[in-house]
Amino acid sequence: MSDPKRIVIVGAGLAGASAAAGLRDRGFAGEILLLGTEKHRPYELPPLSKGVLLGDKDEPDWVRDESFYEEHAITHRQGVTATRVELGARLVLDDTGGEHSFDRLLFATGSRPRSVPVPGADLPGLKTLRTIEDSLSLRSAFIDAERVVIVGSGWIGSEAAAAARKHGAEVTVVSRSSAPLVSVLGDEVAAVFHGLHTEHGVNWRFGAKVAEFTGGPDGVRGVRLGDGEELTADVVLVAVGAAPRVELAHAAGLEIADDGGVCVDAGLRTAAPDVYAAGDIAAHFHPRYGKRVRVEHWANAKNQGTHVAGNLIGENEPYLNSPYFFSDQYDLGCEYRGLADLDTDELVVRGDLASREFTAFWVRGGEVSAAMNVNMWDDGDALKSLVDGRMKVTAAQLRDDDLAKLAETS
Structure with missing residues (x-):
């Protein structure tokens, strides 16, 4: 596989922007084209339902400073939408009439809010939250x-x-x-x-x-x-909820999974040569879970974008991160790591649900499949180790033992 000279990224959200930055961080010196429908530089979505909506801030968290893209020779086309991809010709066409050739291509088109298909769904003023x-x-x-x-x-x-x-x-x-x-x-x-x-x-x-x-x-x-x-x-x-924007990838001939995402392997590669997908649209075969996983949270978009940058230039490494997200509601803050199966996993609670200061563990076969800390902030690293390491533990240990020591010794 020859080294690419030109990489096109379709979608300028967090996954696409993280991939572009990751390419430069890894020393890629070729051309990078980042196509984005929005007329902004890339930004992160969590503040939209948190700080911005609460009135604590008026801007999102920008992925990079305004000058970053020019300084790193990343061509960011704002307000431009890819309309067709011709995989055989290695060509992306956009709604301004532009035609963009590529050696490697990344789909990072994100998702859109789902609608409710009932009368009145097209009424003026009906709100969704995405931008x-x-x-x-x-x-x-x-x-x-x-x-x-x-x-x-x-x-x-x-x-x-x-x-x-x-x-x-x-x-x-x-x-x-x-x-x-x-x-x-x-x-x-x-x-x-x-x-x-x-x-x-x-x-x-x-x-x-x-x-x-x-x-x-x-x-x-x-x-x-x-x-x-x-x-x-x-x-x-x-x-x-949100629906992955896969119409462009599907029209190009890429396989769509049962969960609606674009099928990719452990390294975020599609079946088409030199074509990858990351972020909300990626139905990723996750080695840890032995199945396809599609995650729509902020950390997944950021981490997959950064990771796929290496594979776009030949590193060929599997993406192994566990899902992660956080939420703030009133005086409650929480973080969730992993992937629970509510039908089979045992719930183990450390702390007090009534006081809203606790950690919930979901345990499968003696291993922590997921953990969520609520208004408790000292054990994040230990929880990550317990989830990622698939460590053998008992319910009693999770309730009573020092989690940091447990994570070291399990």
């Missing part, structure tokens, strides 16, 4: 609103509910689940978040189906549920 413009607009709407309805009780819906309450709005969350975050955390830990939001005045409609978004040409005015209840609102936010 800095979305976040600033939503924050302004929260500040002015008396009543907010949020459809979805995952991480974005939960963080948005906390922000809306901070701004003084009455908040109702509509969810088909039985509790916030239950599909990720299970009943017992999800109950902690349910109680937290309820104490802060959030109203719930669990097990509810959206039948219609109500309103007219002037904008959305509420939500009608499947049982006929109508919830009036000044602001309606749809936060029901």
Whole structure:
């Protein structure tokens, strides 16, 4: 495999920008073209549902300083969308008429907010949260609103509910689940978040189906549920997850996995020669789990982007990082590492759920498959070691022993 002279990266989010920077960090001296639809330099998404939405800051966390791309000879085309990829011709076409040849290609197209396919889903003013413009607009709407309805009780819906309450709005969350975050955390830990939001005045409609978004040409005015209840609102936010942007890759002929992502091997390579995928769209065969894993969190995009840079120039190393994410809601902060199977894993709790100071472990076959620390910040390195090292432990050890020493000796 000859050394590449020109690498094209389609998608200028965190994964794409991290890959571009990683290429220069590894000494790649060839051409790098970074194509991005947004008219900004690349930025990180977590502040959009946290600091920006809360009003603590007005900008996202930029991946690099404004001068970085020019100083490192990275051609960043802002406001340009790739429209077609011809793998055989090794060519990317964009919506300005540009044609870009490549020796190696990285798809890092990210994801978009999912919609709810019911009448009224196209009403003006219906909110989603994905870009800095979305976040600033939503924050302004929260500040002015008396009543907010949020459809979805995952991480974005939960963080948005906390922000809306901070701004003084009455908040109702509509969810088909039985509790916030239950599909990720299970009943017992999800109950902690349910109680937290309820104490802060959030109203719930669990097990509810959206039948219609109500309103007219002037904008959305509420939500009608499947049982006929109508919830009036000044602001309606749809936060029901994200869909990977794989249309371009699929049209180019790349294989799409059952989870909707682009199939890549352990090293983030697709089946097409010299073509890779990273970040939200990558259905990655993870050696640690022995199956494809697609992760939509910030750390995955950053770490996969940095990692794939090496493979784009011939390092051929598997990506082994465990999933990681964090969340802040009111006075609760948490970090989650690993990948739990709620159907099979044993839940072990260290600390006190009621006080919201605890670490939850999910254990499978005597190994820690995932761990989440809540308002406890001293054991992060130990938790990472326990999860990544697949160390043999007992429930009693996890509850009672010094975690740092346990991580060293297990």
